[in-house]
Amino acid sequence: MSLALALEPKALEANNIPITNSVLYLDGVSVSFDGFKALNNLSLMIGEAEMRAVIGPNGAGKTTMMDVITGKTRPDTGTALYDRGRRDLLQMDVAQIADAGIGRKFQKPSVFESQTVGDNILLALKGPRGAFSSIFGARGRMLRNQIAEVLERVSLADAVSKPAGGLSHGQKQWLEIGMLLAQDPKLLLVDEPVAGMTDAETEATADLLKDIAKTRSVVVVEHDMTFVRALGVKVTCLHEGSVLAEGALGEVSSNPRVIEVYLGR
Numbered sequence: 001m002s003l004a005l006a007l008e009p010k011a012l013e014a015n016n017i018p019i020t021n022s023v024l025y026l027d028g029v030s031v032s033f034d035g036f037k038a039l040n041n042l043s044l045m046i047g048e049a050e051m052r053a054v055i056g057p058n059g060a061g062k063t064t065m066m067d068v069i070t071g072k073t074r075p076d077t078g079t080a081l082y083d084r085g086r087r088d089l090l091q092m093d094v095a096q097i098a099d100a101g102i103g104r105k106f107q108k109p110s111v112f113e114s115q116t117v118g119d120n121i122l123l124a125l126k127g128p129r130g131a132f133s134s135i136f137g138a139r140g141r142m143l144r145n146q147i148a149e150v151l152e153r154v155s156l157a158d159a160v161s162k163p164a165g166g167l168s169h170g171q172k173q174w175l176e177i178g179m180l181l182a183q184d185p186k187l188l189l190v191d192e193p194v195a196g197m198t199d200a201e202t203e204a205t206a207d208l209l210k211d212i213a214k215t216r217s218v219v220v221v222e223h224d225m226t227f228v229r230a231l232g233v234k235v236t237c238l239h240e241g242s243v244l245a246e247g248a249l250g251e252v253s254s255n256p257r258v259i260e261v262y263l264g265r
Contacts, residue, residue, distance in 0.1 A: 023217040029078030038064040040241035051213035053228045056238035071097045103185035107192040109172040113165030121147045124179035154178040170201030187217045206230040
């Protein structure tokens with residue numbers, strides 16, 4: 001266990017590790033691949049129950065940022081703290097980070113298409129799931145209630161017994177978000193959730209994410225500015241691995257440099 005994981009907040013402060021009120025704290029994070037700086041002194045702070053939209057051109061560092069947060073990529077330099085500074089992400093592996101409550105949804109939905117919608121949620125549920133405890137007794141009733149609650153939240157309650165492979169593209173995206181929710185995360189990283197969706201599905205997804213962000217922190221990477229506008233949240237624009245602009249969408253979208261490197265293209 002790392003020093004940051006083991007120490008209480010006062011001890012962390014004494015060891016010059018910043019204490020914040022944030023769920024996620026990145027400071028001075030840099031990542032290089034064969035001389036190319038994918039992240040360049042990136043700093044970012046996400047508060048509790050905050051949703052943040054992250055935008056930027058291809059190659060801006062959005063995917064690498066999420067790779068660092070989830071432990072897939074180790075930065076060359078910088079700090080990455082989680083859970084009000086209590087956990088040092090750079091001293092944790094992918095499984096430990098997931099267990100600590102950071103969930104990631106990739107752009108392409110990855111559901112178990114041969115399984116029912118309900119079984120997809122069952123497979124994702126956090127906690128011990130023995131074969132017998134999953135089927136019989138109080139544990140089985142609790143699981144059924146949890147599955148129903150998650151599916152109701154992602155508008156798939158009527159599809160509980162339907163094979164996941166038969167869902168529309170948008171419904172598969174919602175199912176995967178539901179699978180993340182079943183793991184009870186504190187922070188969700190969501191990559192281009194409305195790519196390929198209909199207008200109605202896009203609107204429903206904005207409502208879903210806003211509802212989730214009432215109790216959890218959400219980082220949404222997205223190119224669809226209409227969708228970002230519908231989210232109505234603070235926006236961070238990345239460029240060449242750094243924060244180029246940050247603020248309300250109207251402020252960021254009127255920034256001359258953002259227009260030059262991203263929106264004007």
